[in-house]
Amino acid sequence: MIHVTHLSKWFPNQPVLNRVSFSVDEGESLVVLGQSGIGKSVLLKTLSRLIEPDEGFAEIRTRNIGIVFQKNALFDSLSAYENLDFVMRERTRETAPARRNKIMNYLEWVGLAGSAHLMPNELSGGMQKRLAIARTLIVEPQVVLYDEPTAGLDPITSRLIAELILRLKKEAGSTLVTVTSDVQRAFQLGTKVGILVRTALGAELLMAGSPEEARASSDERIQQFLKGATRGPLTTKITASSESRNNLANKDFWDGDFF
Ligand SMILES: Nc1ncnc2c1ncn2[C@@H]1O[C@H](COP(=O)(O)OP(=O)(O)O)[C@@H](O)[C@H]1O
Ligand SMILES: [Mg+2]
Incomplete structure (x- = not known):
């Protein structure tokens, strides 16, 4: 590969x-x-x-190819949910309901389903890392x-x-x-x-x-x-x-x- x-x-x-x-x-x-x-x-x-x-x-x-940066590179002014939605809008043509479904699945996968509305600075270091991982993986890099x-x-x-x-x-x-x-x-x-x-x-x-x-x-x-x-x-x-x-x-x- x-x-x-x-x-x-x-x-x-x-x-x-x-x-x-x-x-x-x-x-x-x-x-x-x-x-x-x-x-x-x-x-x-x-x-x-x-x-x-x-x-x-x-x-x-x-x-x-997806990359998870050491400092996460999250969008500070977007919520956890919006961080994922931003990359999905940029990189896919999925409809709003399909995006919503997938975002909730990925947040669930990384244990952040209850934190969708929080801003990056309201998340702990481990939660920020999980969000950064979800944001990279949601567009399914090989x-x-x-x-x-x-x-x-x-x-x-x-x-x-x-x-x-x-x-x-x-x-x-x-x-x-x-x-x-x-x-x-x-x-x-x-x-x-x-x-x-x-x-x-x-x-x-x-x-x-x-x-x-x-x-x-x-x-x-x-x-x-x-x-x-x-x-x-x-x-x-x-x-x-x-x-x-x-x-x-x-x-x-x-x-x-x-x-
Ligand atoms: N864009 C750059 N311009 C000049 N030097 C750089 C640049 N990026 C990294 N370096 C230098 O390259 C070396 C390796 O950096 P880096 O890959 O960040 O190390 P690390 O193993 O800690 O990740 C360091 O000495 C760093 O200062
Ligand atoms: Mg380094």
């Missing part, structure tokens, strides 16, 4: 993705793990053609891309969201690509798992196989990521520029009342 070949993307100031290749069969669920800032969102945006790759190809055998679907949610809500994603996938028979930094959710959601690792040329994708194969992998980089170890072949850059250090040094709060 999805074939990605030697995909590279770089921005003027930095390389982001280097020769990323993978394929996902119809009905499969690929989860790509990676540290914050490594290029997970850039990868999904390239798959959904929101940005163009600099090299390589992303071929997807359908034009009906491929669904999830950008950190459980980021910022508590562990129980995260697990419930992942269960919902799997239930809706099964009912719709869709193909998923999820990017996340949450190892537990990756094991729950993925039929196969890959990890983005940083190199001087940008992030490269290491495919680790099924969740069981990933756990049993002898690759030190995969083991380090799965365990969240700070020491190992994967490095994290947390550095201040010398300019900001100088600014700090010039401030006199170090010997003031700051602490």
Whole structure:
């Protein structure tokens, strides 16, 4: 269903993705793990053609691709019901009664039937995520891309969201690509798992196989990521520029009342 070949993307100031290749069969669920800032969102945006790759190809055998953004991208001034109605009007030719019927079904499916009239800012984080998922799925995409679907949610809500994603996938028979930094959710959601690792040329994708194969992998980089170890072949850059250090040094709060 999805074939990605030697995909590279770089921005003027930095390389982001280097020769990323993978394929996902119809009905499969690929989860790509990676540290914050490594290029997970850039990868999904390239798959959904929101940005163009600099090299390589992303071929997807359908034009009906849905994406659930990390920050949900809900319409703040529309109610839950109206958020779904908006995309149905834009993307389908269904009559008002047919739309109403389908919207109520989808709200029911994600457990928001009683919240149809509420505005996004009146919903909890988990409810907003469920609404964002319903809004993406209501136009029945064959491929669904999830950008950190459980980021910022508590562990129980995260697990419930992942269960919902799997239930809706099964009912719709869709193909998923999820990017996340949450190892537990990756094991729950993925039929196969890959990890983005940083190199001087940008992030490269290491495919680790099924969740069981990933756990049993002898690759030190995969083991380090799965365990969240700070020491190992994967490095994290947390550095201040010398300019900001100088600014700090010039401030006199170090010997003031700051602490
Ligand atoms: N439109 C853009 N222009 C320039 N740099 C960008 C752009 N989008 C993302 N980046 C950079 O690409 C890198 C990867 O970003 P992103 O894919 O958002 O990371 P994450 O893995 O956290 O989702 C970051 O260093 C980010 O600053
Ligand atoms: Mg991101």
